[in-house]
Amino acid sequence: MTAADLYAGRAFGLAKAAATTAASPLYVISAGLGLVPGEAVVPAYGLTIARDVPDSISAKVDGPFDPTTWFASAMAGSHSVGWGHLQEDGPGRILVALTRPYAEMAGASLAAAPPPVLERVRIFGANLIRALPEALHSAVLPYDDRLDALAPGTRSDFAQRALLHFVEHIAGQPIDRAADAAAVRSALSHFEAPERPARIQRSDADLLLLIKGRITPRASASGLLRQLRDVDGIACEQGRFARLFRAAVADGSVG
Structure with missing residues (x-):
């Protein structure tokens, strides 16, 4: 293509x-x-x-x-x-x-x-x-x-x-x-930088365990990522989370 x-x-x-x-x-x-x-x-x-x-x-x-x-x-x-x-x-x-x-x-x-x-x-x-x-x-x-x-x-x-x-x-x-x-x-010059929330770093292994514990048949990657960032205060780049979400799905973690 x-x-x-x-x-x-x-x-x-x-x-x-x-x-x-x-x-x-x-x-x-x-x-x-x-x-x-x-x-x-x-x-x-x-x-x-x-x-x-x-x-x-x-x-x-x-x-x-x-x-x-x-x-x-x-x-x-x-x-x-x-x-x-x-x-x-x-x-x-x-x-x-x-x-x-x-x-x-x-x-x-x-x-x-x-x-x-x-x-x-x-x-x-x-x-x-x-x-x-x-x-x-x-x-x-x-x-x-x-x-x-x-x-x-x-x-x-x-x-x-x-x-x-x-x-x-x-x-x-x-x-x-x-x-x-x-x-x-x-x-x-007319703007100020918004405050960025301080988020903690976690390893791929830790994040994968979190995702597997919360994933459901109707769960969306975007919804889980928002929860991870806003509720748990964990830093995770969108592409990284998408990769881990796919890995959790492929591993049969969806109940």
Whole structure:
């Protein structure tokens, strides 16, 4: 299927919405395939750079796992295009949404892109500076936790929420990196970051036991996750909880 149809989840949906709003091509930075055009036909696969999960790349390689080296190999694969390919889509901005693990994986590759590409790059994400090469620091737009007051969401979709906000409210102005950053600061200046509840961390094994103890035939993953967060005060990212919920169901825990 096409890359645009393969990937799912709220964060990817926000990225697709941003591309549609901007009438721009969509690309995927893929841990398995490299840089993939949205319309490219790709194989279905399950790979992630997250550790300690069944689809983790680090569990499938011999020796130490280096995300940067891995991504360089993926970029050389048959499904990937190079960063220079983005010049074919016109002279507009290149908007890149990254989580910290993906910044660590793809940052060196992006930093080595042709200068005409780098000049147009704007990067969205939380706490990315330490995860990116210095050459990309000026491309990171200054979105912070005040975004939660403008466009509420979860930590896992922060980058895509920031990207969509930029497309909807800022991208219409003339292309200038300093002006783009100033416009983001101005948009955020009218808001304060909402208070985040302090939640405790629990292991996958502990969470799985909790889920198994509460799951019923009519239970929904979203409902159990909300209970876990709001009632028990336990921190759990949405994708992580979905994986554990599926494991509980597959284990026959539904009474």
